[in-house]
Each structure stands twice: as structure tokens, then as C-alpha cells.
Amino acid sequence: MTDKFMQAAIEEARRGLAEGGIPIGSVLVIDGRIVARGHNRRVQNGSAILHAEMDCLENAGRLKASDYQRAVMYSTLSCCDMCSGAALLYKIPKIVIGENQTFQGPEDYMRSRGVKLEIQENAECIELMRAFIAAQPALWDEDIGED
């Protein structure tokens, strides 16, 4: 069963897809409560930096260091170098990842920096990305800096 926070991240991913965007979603949870939601906005905003996790962190606004340090970041997809780096900057201690089958970020490096990763291999997350990558391979390559 999908936990309620990952379910909220998947809802964000589906919202992005409905907007014509890349279906990746994220939520930030502090003390058991969702404080911000976000989804990839490359297409919608013409953005090079608004991956789902970045959009979520931006939507959370300026939090205190102590808030980030007890947060859990949820993402439907394994976090890329940029989004992983954002989590490191703010010392977010735990990231829950929907799946890492269609893309895998620097997971070993994150663990070496002390970040706890929980990888759920959620079938709905995998299917969302598989279908998207098959439909829009060039857009997907752009999003992860590939040719």
C-alpha cells in the first residue's frame, strides 16, 4: 500500500503530467505534516532548475535550519545530483524515493554523507515514468542533462 505522503507526491506528479509536464512530484514533511508540495516545471515554466524537489523546497519558503533538519523529503523518483545537493545543503536527513528503476541519482554518495534513503519501488511511480519516457524521450533526456 502506498503511504499517504508518497500518494501526495504521486498526485503532484499527475498534476504535472496533466499540465503537459514531466510527471515527477515531491512533498516535504515535517513532524508528520506536509508543509510543501511541488512538481517538475521544466515545460510549464520553461525552467532549467524546477525539478519536483526544487519546486517543493521553493514552495516551502524560507524555513529554519532546524526545520529542514527534521524534515523528510518525498520524491516519486530517485533524486538527481541537483536535488540531492539541495537536500545536502539543508541537511535534510531522510529522503523517501518512489522508485530508482527509470533513473538513479547519486544514492551511494548521499548515504556516504549521512542521508537515509528509503526506496519504495512503487509500481505506480515506475509506470508513470516508463510511459512518459517512452512518449517523450527527448524531453526526458533534457531534464537529466543527457544528449
Next chain:
Amino acid sequence: MTDKFMQAAIEEARRGLAEGGIPIGSVLVIDGRIVARGHNRRVQNGSAILHAEMDCLENAGRLKASDYQRAVMYSTLSCCDMCSGAALLYKIPKIVIGENQTFQGPEDYMRSRGVKLEIQENAECIELMRAFIAAQPALWDEDIGED
């Protein structure tokens, strides 16, 4: 003598300072030409993600992978985990850093990932940050995720 690209990054940093912001600036150079400029917008936009380098990448818009892969990113200050991660995502091969005396990001890790770093220890960059950190220590701590 400060090279013209670092000078442009310093101008961005000073623009940010004049706006009441954190004085860090960045430019992106491709084929010897500045294609985008940016500066830290934490204060101005209430942003948690618009460090100078991120603002610059966002201002550059959606570039091709092959554009990033021959770009040089200039920043007045050593790049934090987030901005370093953004450079890794897009495979930017070289970063020119104004100084790493007042803050140092994951420079060894960047080198281990194949990114060439040039650290200039520019006196103007150092003085901008020293004065700012002395004047606004809490704001600076917030920007780098410290208590």
C-alpha cells in the same frame, strides 16, 4: 587583474547587495560569451533555492545538453552542495570560483566527478563576503543551511 567574466559576476553580486540581498553573483559563459547572469535572491524573492548559480542557470533558460557541456560557470563564491549538484546534473565541465575563504563547498567531490575548478582568491570577492557575513550573520547562516 580580475578577468572580465569574474568582473561580471562581481557586478551581479553588487547588484544583489544593492537590492538588500546576499552579495553572490554568477555568470554562465559559452564560447567566450556571457549567455546568462544571476545573483542570490533569497531576500528579494523569499527564495530557498535561488542561489546565484541557480538564478543564473534559470535565467539561461532551457539549453541543450551540448551547450552546458561546453559552458564555464563563474561564481564569486565556492559553490555549495546544491549549486555544485546543478553543475553536475548538466555536466558543466568547468567552474571558476572567485574565492573559497569565506565558504567552501564540496570541491574535492566535484574534482572526483571530473569537474575542473579554478579558484581565483579574488580580494574583492573575499571582502564582499567578509563584510556581508559580519553585518548579517543570521542571514548568511540561513543561506548555507546552518543554525
